[in-house]
Each structure stands twice: as C-alpha cells, then as structure tokens.
Amino acid sequence: MLNIDIATIVIIAANVIISMKGFNDIAFFNKYKFNISGIRHGEQIRMFSSAFLHADFSHLLFNMLTLYFFAPVVINSIGVTFFVVIYVVSLLAGNLLSFYFHKDEPHYSAIGASGAVMGILYSAILFHPNMGLYLFFIPIAIPAWLFGVAYLLYSIFGMKKRLGNVGHDAHIGGALGGYALTLMFVPSLFTTSLWIVVLLAVPLIILFIMHKLGKI
Incomplete structure (x- = not known):
C-alpha cells in the first residue's frame, strides 16, 4: 500500500462524499455540475464544484484510483502544498478550457475530477517520465512519457471528432495546468529533463496550431 498523505485522503473523501450526494439528489447534482448557461448567469461556483x-x-473509482497512485509521486517530488495548488489550478484550468470551447453551447454540461487528476498525472510524468504504467488489457508496462504524449494526442482527436460522452478539453486543460505549474515550481526540470519538457509540449503546440487554423 502507498504511503498516502492526509491531503490526498481529504481530496478523495470530498470527491466520494459530494459524488454520493449527487448520486442520490438530482437537484443537488444539477445545481453544482458544470453548465455553460448556469456559469454565464453568474453561477461561477460550478467551475469548482463540478x-x-x-x-x-x-x-x-477510476479518477480516485488514478489520484491515489500518482499523488505520492508529486508530493514526494515537490511537497504537499504545491501538490494541492497543482490539483486546484488544474481543476480550474480544465473547466476554463471547456468553457472556452463550449461557451456558445448553453446546454453543455460536464462533471468529474478528470481535469485535476490529469494535472497531477502530468506533473508526475515530468518528475518520473520513465516510470511504468499498466493499462487495461496490456500486460506490459508503458513508459509514462509515451502514455502522456499519446493521451494528449488522443484527447485532441477526441475534441475534434467529439468522441463519446467525455470532456476531452477538460483533460487537456488539466494536463496543461499541471505541466505549466510544475515547470514554474521546479524550473530546474528545463535543465535536468529538457527532453520530456519539450516532448510533452508537442501535443499542446499542435492543439494551438489547429485552433488557430480553425480545425478545432
């Protein structure tokens, strides 16, 4: 079992308690989910509560398990305070990017900690790019850097094609938040791990170019 920090326990507990409340109270769920119309009418709390x-x-379960496994990597690398900051900022970055891309869709709604969790995941990848990740149905470990690049590229494709009932833009926004803050807090990564800093930036640059060209 991993040595889990109290901050991670609090975050997981908050997700479980609030999600369970939402499972059983549809009015509560609708009041606090991410919704473009609600946010545009001044309900900014949805940017966080969702x-x-x-x-x-x-x-x-999927989001909390991912957080459980990668939170210690970030905490051990940068400390609990910066971990919490990365989690919260990635959460907001994910929802801000979703708002940007869907601002003209009043009925667009979303929920989930994926943006925040992706920020923690991408922070962990910057610190330990060669750690092995085991994915469903794949019996061998995949290098974390390969997963990071592939997932961002898939998310861009998912945004363009609107694949599934998934907030691909929130995933990208969260990853961007975790990436940017980690480099801000630990600029020495530009020297010690420049290759992974550049590699993880490639999908983000592709997204920027595609957006500028009106392709997404």
Whole structure:
C-alpha cells in the first residue's frame, strides 16, 4: 500500500462524499455540475464544484484510483502544498478550457475530477517520465512519457471528432495546468529533463496550431 498523505485522503473523501450526494439528489447534482448557461448567469461556483461530482461509481473509482497512485509521486517530488495548488489550478484550468470551447453551447454540461487528476498525472510524468504504467488489457508496462504524449494526442482527436460522452478539453486543460505549474515550481526540470519538457509540449503546440487554423 502507498504511503498516502492526509491531503490526498481529504481530496478523495470530498470527491466520494459530494459524488454520493449527487448520486442520490438530482437537484443537488444539477445545481453544482458544470453548465455553460448556469456559469454565464453568474453561477461561477460550478467551475469548482463540478469537479467533485461524478456520473457513476465507476467514473468516481477510476479518477480516485488514478489520484491515489500518482499523488505520492508529486508530493514526494515537490511537497504537499504545491501538490494541492497543482490539483486546484488544474481543476480550474480544465473547466476554463471547456468553457472556452463550449461557451456558445448553453446546454453543455460536464462533471468529474478528470481535469485535476490529469494535472497531477502530468506533473508526475515530468518528475518520473520513465516510470511504468499498466493499462487495461496490456500486460506490459508503458513508459509514462509515451502514455502522456499519446493521451494528449488522443484527447485532441477526441475534441475534434467529439468522441463519446467525455470532456476531452477538460483533460487537456488539466494536463496543461499541471505541466505549466510544475515547470514554474521546479524550473530546474528545463535543465535536468529538457527532453520530456519539450516532448510533452508537442501535443499542446499542435492543439494551438489547429485552433488557430480553425480545425478545432
């Protein structure tokens, strides 16, 4: 079992308690989910509260397990205070990017901690790019840097094609938040791990270019 910090326990507990409330109270769920119309009418709390709601137990479990495994990597590398800052800023970055891309869709809604969790995941990848990740149905470990680049590219494709009921833009926004803050807090990574800093930036540059060209 991993040595889990109290901050991670508090975050996971908050997600579980608020998500369970949302599972059983549809009015509560609708009041605090990410919704473009609600936010445009002044309900900015949705930008934050929506990240503690989940669609179902499997959605909640996946996000919390990912956080459980990667939070210690970030905490051990940068400390608990910076970990919490990265989590919260990535959460907001994910929802801000979603708002930017869907601002003209009043009925667009979303929920989940994926943006915040992706920020923690990408921070962990910057610190330990060669750690092995085991994914479903793949019996061998995949280098974290390969997963990071591939997932961002898939998220860009998912945004363009609107694949599934998934907030691909929130994933990218969260990853961007974790990436940027980690480099801000630990600028020495530009010297010690320049290759991974550049490599993880490539999908973000592709997204920027595609957006400028009106392709996404």
